[in-house]
Amino acid sequence: MSTTATQPTRAMEPKEFKSDLKPIWCPGCGDFGVLQALYRALASVGRPPHEIAFVSGIGCSSRIPGYTTAYGFNSVHGRALPIAQGIKIANPDLLVVVAGGDGDGFSIGGGHLPHAVRRNVDLTYLVMDNQIYGLTKGQLSPTSPRGLHTITSGYGSMEDPVNPLLYVLAYGAGFVAQGTPAEMPGLTAVIEEALRFPGFAFVNVQSPCVTFGEEEQQLRAHKTHMKSLAALGHDPADRLRAMALASDYGRELYTGVFYRNPEPGPTYDALVRRRQADLSPGAVPRERVLDRFRQDGGR
């Protein structure tokens, strides 16, 4: 496993993280704001692009790794989290960022989320939640509100949406936050904090779909009804209060940090390193592995 520098060596500029690829997103898409906020947050954290692995699944937002200069992995639908965990376990020195949409993360990939959280691999998971499937042109998503009319729910959705904030809190995540591109400094701040958090960190971004999204989900609407958790006096160390606030997902748009574990436990990748150090006192010659099968008790 390669070793890389873990500390920033110099101040970095957001533009150093911007690649030559032109985003395919519709003009006005919320994801442009997320990308800008991410450039700024990465520059503040200061890790050079080659020390960053940026993993995504499939969807409009999952194109995002290609728009950065980091090592990117635009994989298959719903599987970004397992791939990212493999990367981080193989090389814990990397800064590993995962991004995707609500369908990718909470529907097709929903089975991986609780396990990524409880395993506590040191990842930052950024979801661009727009309550719709945009890339396939406007079908119901797992966060679509009940009653929503789409091309696959012409008579209105008959399901309640999932509550990603509450799920992730309940699974035991150490860092849970929400932001919107309607308020860029706040969005940049929560992404930066997530990147720095030692453990699984989740940021839900309300990132509107300008083409298929509802009027009340657009940035203009966000600006009028978003509420800063800090301004409400919420204490991010209070997990139960965080869960109560998260229960309002879909009714209220809170921004900022819901929960930050004041005493984060060891990360999975750190435990892996420790076990390797404990069990491999030195370089064991590879052929020694066959000693296990000797009947004269060779070990």
Place this chain on the structure above:
Amino acid sequence: MRGDLVFGMAGSGGDGIVSAGESLIAAAAAEGYHAVMTKSFGSQIRGGESSCRVRVSTKEVLNPGGALDVAVALNWDDFLKFGAELPVSGATVVLYDAKTGVPPDKLPLVGVTPKEALAVPFADLAREHAGTERAKSSVILGLIAAYFEVAREALLQGMRRKLAKKGEAVVESAERAFAAGEGWAAAHPLREPMPLAQPAAPVPAKLLTDGNEICAAAAIFAGCRFFGGYPITPSTEIMQFLSREIWKYGGAVLQAEDEIAGIGAAVGASFAGTKAMTATSGPGMSLKSEIMGLATIAELPLVVVNVQRGGPSTGMPTKPEQADLFQAAFSAHGDAVRPVLAPTSVADTFWTTVQAFNIAERYQTPVVLLSDQEIAQRKETIEPIDTSTLAVEERRRPGESEVQDYVRFRTTASGVSPLSEPGMPGGNYLASGIEHNERGAPTASGAVHARMNEKRIGKLEPLKRRRDLFRVFGSDGAPLGLVSWGSSAGVCREALTIAQGMGLRAKLLVPYLVYPVAEEMYREFFASVRAGLVVEQSHQGQLYRVLRMFLDLPKGVRSFAKSGANPFLPAEVAEHLHTAALALQREAEDAREPQE
């Protein structure tokens, strides 16, 4: 003196049948015999019927053998449930529990009278001498040691070692049960003694292992430092072995939440520059196929082990079958070709697994290793492996000058482009499941897609010319040909010897590379062949059909295939080959008849 004995035993769970078999094979290994053990169970988690076969020989053993020389039945209901796996013939000595109340001339065996049948009071002897019926397995071992002169000292030593932690009293009562078995045998000698010859001396200490554990060990040897997987019978022992051992070599195992996450994490680790593997069986392969396609298009090395079992769906999880070849070769969507390798024995699983890693790393591709339950879970003595000549390959990483202006999927003569990894300055690129150009940028261009397909498929061509991935046995110009792969190949090697003994001019081709089809290798083999068989354990005869997709086989070459869990017997294969030879002769005679 016999050079080879096949023991088959069956009883209820708790009778210690499998434990007796394990003691027998460990003792045989310690004394320098060659030995193979297979186990078979009902699908119950605990209890129910269980059986094992142990073949002990002074020569190399290629398969678990055919009809039993010695059958041990603790009760007939359980024994008969394993009918095809424990075949009794007219040459078999049957030892069965007297408690069953069946007279020796009224055994419930259909259509066969064994050479000799003895009603042994296994349970009574155990209770009388050891105070518990649980000591039945020690009585069996004593009986076997006495009747067949197999590894007496090693059996006793092994028994002591195994029971040592249960205390001196348990050891002593087991020894009394063993002695009681010996004593009973001395008082009731076989009509025709069947002692096993001593192994040829001097013998190098053999290794005792099974296909799953040796596969895991080979992975570590080949440099695998990440395993992601999910438990599934009959492959789980691979993960179990690695979860104990891989840390000692600086690696890690992730028991993932499902099959998809297991292979996903392995692909991630490979992207990060670490050799990686996942292992599963048929149902898990179905779930993994999407991510195998991702590894193909992102050109990432990966080894995927499929320990085949009876299918489809849950099928027969504890029984072997070779019916996942179509799946291994063709389950990908899109134009994806991935190498499929198949070991044929416990011993060659080591070499084949190392080759799987070497091919994956050299060609930046997922490689499927198709093992099967028969190889994976059978215990076998193997010769110590000389690893000094076994090369371990590393992926081609970009040099200093190549990362000046890094082009991840650069067109090269070989089709293989240098592969960077996160942490490497200047090597930054986008890996993707979406089609991409040389620089990794997403594209929808048909021209680029065609070029990339050509790159990804063309780079594997040299594999088909690797002679070491094919083995030929028998005489070069023979008109009779056998082709067999995986665990069936061992049966065919023995069948070939039998056929040659019958005066047939025959040869055998064993492909370790089963896909892509190496057309030239087969053409060369079939050049002299007029009739023959493709032998494999599946209903459809999957290799036979795959070969016919790519080749015109000689007219007389037919499929000889059976569904899983119906073992082939070497003599049976030889007989089929004989029939093919006779048909060939008839044809020649017909051709000489004047035409009407």
